[in-house]
Amino acid sequence: MNVYLTFEVEPIEKLPSDLQEPSGLAVYDGDGERKEIIVLNEGTDSEYKFTDLEKEQLSLYLDAVMTRK
Numbered sequence: 001m002n003v004y005l006t007f008e009v010e011p012i013e014k015l016p017s018d019l020q021e022p023s024g025l026a027v028y029d030g031d032g033e034r035k036e037i038i039v040l041n042e043g044t045d046s047e048y049k050f051t052d053l054e055k056e057q058l059s060l061y062l063d064a065v066m067t068r069k
Helices: 052-067
Strands: 002-006 022-028 034-041
Touching: 022 052, 034 052
Parallel strands: none
Antiparallel strands: 002 022, 022 034
């Protein structure tokens, strides 16, 4: 299972000019363990990486969402 993440970016936030539609992909293995969270740009691979803090925040969010039933 993989989880696609979309973001609403506030107009005041500065993004690199070549990062048009930032999103993310949380990649899980067959046992449901999260292996990584990667940055996507316009739905495809990107050279950008999430910071450790961003990964931590996204992990907390995903953990909360995945435990809701």
